[in-house]
Amino acid sequence: MTDPSGSGFRVVGERLPRPDARDKVHGLLRYADDLALGGMLQAKVVRAIRPSARILGIDTSRARAVPGVKCVLTARNVPNNVLFSDVPGQTTTVGPLRARTQVLADDVVRYLGEAVALVAAETEEAAEEAARLVAVEYVDLPGVYDPEAAMQPDAPPLEPTGNVISRWKIRKGDVEAGFREADVVIAETYRTGLIDHAFIEPEAGVGWLDDNGVVTLRVATQVIEHFRDVANVLGLPHSRVRIIAPYIGGGFGGKEDVTVEVFLGLLVWKTGRPVRLCYSREESILSPTKRHPFVMKYRHGARRDGTLVALQVELISDAGGYAYLSPLTLLYAMVHAAGPYRIPHVRVDGVSVLTNNPPTSAFRGFGSAQPAFAYESQMDALARALGMDPLAFREKNYLGKGERLASGQELETAVLLPETARRVWQALGPPSAPSGPGKRVGRGLASALTAYGRIVWLHDWSSAWIELQMDGTVLIRTGVPDIGGGQAASLIQIAAELLGVRQEEIAIHIGDSALTPLAGTTTATRQLYMSGSAVHKAASELRATLVEQTAELLQVPPAAVELADGMAYARTNGERKISFKELAAACARAHRSRSAFAIYQAPAGQVMDFETGQGKVFPDFTFGSQAVEVEVDETTGEVQVQRVAACYDVGRAINRNSVEGQIEGGVAMGIGYALLEEDRVAAGITQTPNLMTYLIPTALDVPDVTSIILESGEGMGPWGARGIGEPALVPTAPAIANAVFDAIGVRVTRLPITPERLWRARQAQEAAPAR
Amino acid sequence: MLLPRFEYRHATSLVQATTLLAENPEARPLAGGTDLLVDLRERRQTPRVLVDIGALPELAGITAADGGLAIGGGVTVGELLASSLVFERAPALRQAAHDFADFLTRNRATLGGNLANASPGADLVIPLLALDARVVLAGPGGERGLSLDGFLRGPRQTALAAGELVRAVVLPVAGGRQFFYKLGLKRGGAIAVVSVATRVELEGDGRCRAAAIALGAVAPRPFRASEAEAALRGHVLTPDRIAHAADLAAAAARPISDVRGGDDYRRAMVRALVARALSLSPPGNG
């Protein structure tokens, strides 16, 4: 076990099986909806059937009369009927934004499916019937369903201050002067769709009132810190709410904002009984949140030799009915808007706008995926306009280490973009022949940067506790929810590396706001970086203790002590090996703590300059490229992705299987984003209410993926690891769009590229006069 | 969402099933359940009684009959896909079975259910229509046969009378080249945007002896593009002749715009896919 790979590591980088996988393949893992408690009530949410309406009254009498119904709640029964999400730094036109969402609709509903009332009953059947019988009287209000229309002065305002909830800008150089230097200018408007997270586990949970009156909620969430939100809504001290969320059936950002937590908290608090609430798939699709549709107006200028000189961007994001995290998503989009390219003159303006569409917020890629579709389509169009090879054109313009983004942030760590692009392009191999008449094969490339870790002025931290137990095994406690990325397993692997024990000797308790030290959210591709660092720190402290104890026992200097294969010994004399069990006993005798608690504080930074958008916003970025080969049916517009290669500098691969798993899954989600997925909403009403109409990729829609992992060792996480969860999705859609262009010479500027859209784009191109 | 309440009757013979159905006007037959139970859950249908016909021996089996095939109404899509008889004698039907929903659904969904559900884009109906299938209905008063074309009445409407079930589908000898293509929005589990089934038989001199063109999801019910077929009969399938027939097929379509596609796209796809199907029929031999 001591460094079998010659990498200098014992287990880091190995393809160790995840400890949680065993439970998962035997059906033993209990997900949020898998717990049943005695006397448990069944809950249902009554949802608005209008996208924009005033509530004239709610009659719950018939619902209450249904036998078995224990509780019907409306806004007036909620102690504090508001959830806040603070957005620091929104100080311009809209003021410091304390984005408010009502828990239950009080006076007005702003989107279809907004929660209006809650029901809890002895049986699910009674709860469903009662929910149907809650009579809500609405009068329609004028609605606005297009963000550009919502910005107009005469648009019906969702907030008294207007529909624009966020504005950001980035100013670098002199854009007008830059465009004067340009020989080629490409201007295009890109649009992306409203996307559902479509995790296979719907939002769900079970809550109960525990000892000492603690409202305890075992739910599917990426954020156990929502105990504070629940406590605030109930008017309880934070210590009276506990959230447990160890292993989650997929998150992708859709379990980042509050979902079932507050509803369960209210019903448990009011009834004193255990309560179960599990959304139906239709409810999951209807309820917040989704990925923002963006309108992105891009204009790039380049010199004849392929040097980029100017970029002007306008971003408009549709926030839907409530702000949620829209201003922050937009900020991410701003910083990523220019892509990983050196452009001397840049101007980016962004707005986020309320509409009566479904509310949008966090989604894997968090504002970095939408602009990547635009800037990488632009790079492809520019290369073609200049008669340059798309790879050579990018190589000329990639930013390097030590250079600065348009937002002024310096790239302080390795930027291996040229290598990632070359590697994926090569990995596609010789081109495939078309499978039949009317079929065309094409290839596309896309590169991207994606931030990982939270915004530096949010002062992110994580914590972990580790203990050598009396039997010689190791226990970790940390408040990380594992959403499927292998978060828990990687933490074990980190501790195993440092302590020299097999991973089977390490147990981990995660995701409990009362009993595990808080680790922050499983979002923003931050857990390996942040909680990995916290575990690294705690395990290093424990290691130091064990080394000290061993040195004392063996009468050798601490520097001579080795911990390996679950034993402690002196390198100078390996004869006497001390088991970890002996070591635990020795520590106890010596009154030496066998545990360590560590807090990892991310390096903090100053708030950016709001007038110029200049400043450091993110701790670091992950860089990578993807190349795809598609086959397009010229006649029908069908696109089949045949090959995908993806290459990322992940800094350090802690578990190679998990890294590849993130890449493969990100690519699949990217294929859905590119070709299949769109929550189609007409006048605020979704037309794709289930997984028959909202289409996510099946095994037949996704090819095998060639993953290429680079390890610069320069990331911010343990041993220089970077995050890969979100970055894996980002380049796929533009790579596919570029491949489609390569195949048939048609550029589709709107996602998803459905067969019909491609057909229409081709019709339009054929109808247009030749240039 | 829970299913609404209903009574459940498990039929063990065809006579019992048809009698139960005839006696209860609010009863519906339950075969694979892949459409019916979804309709119940979403309250599009709320029958008082479900008569389970899943175990009826009279509805089982795929047999060779007079050079053609007889397929029981209770045969699942998975059984169609596994059948060598279907593979040999009705390749278009086999292709439709292959493209039908997914592995799990194919193990439950039945031929009779797909016919009786009468969706405008019903996957199995389109090739069966092109293969001149006849439908055998069994009711309390006995059996009757009619053409599949006559069976289909409109969207979700069929010739089934109270108490009647699809006992079997009979396919005559079908020479020539068969083709089925379902244009969907994804590979796995797709619902048809447009589906096309064709069968073309040629004379020794390359003239078209017989042509069948069936279209799905582009009209209130699956239908045969008879004018296009007539334009082919007796002619050599030159590119011009094929284009003419494809135009006639497109003109016969009455597509709507919905979440899966616009009417103009659907019409254009009828033209394109019919032309593609006819182009695949090699000239000179059947």
Added chain:
Amino acid sequence: MRTIEFALNGERTRVTVEPHETLLAVLRQRLAATEVKSGCERGDCGACAVMLDDKAINSCLTLAVQVEGKAVLTVRGLGAPEAPHPLQAAFVELGAAQCGICIPGMLVSLYALLREHPRATRREIREAIGGNLCRCTGYHKIVDAAEAAARRLAAAPR
């Protein structure tokens, strides 16, 4: 209400159900077989797949009363942690499970495939899980694991 009797993972099981209760609901809520997952309740996602006699089916679109006298096999019936089915072992070894919520249904479909086609190709594996949606893995390692299990099963003495 009626009492039905069927074999659940080889054990004789009696349970009283209403006609409108789905097999999925009865398995999860009455019989504590929560290894069968619920993802859509309309046959779109495959999370609830179980073997009904010799076929893999969606238990959300099967009534509990319909399994009278039949055999139902869930993922727990494929193998135990101390004696996993080769599919289960390969899924763990090759990292085919991420969040894991689709895995019980996925394994049932693959089990059904390998029973009938022990030498299934990657293409056939993809066809067999065409009705099992996974949002995490991109399916690549799932197909790898199924292929590895097929090899192992083919090599195993009968």
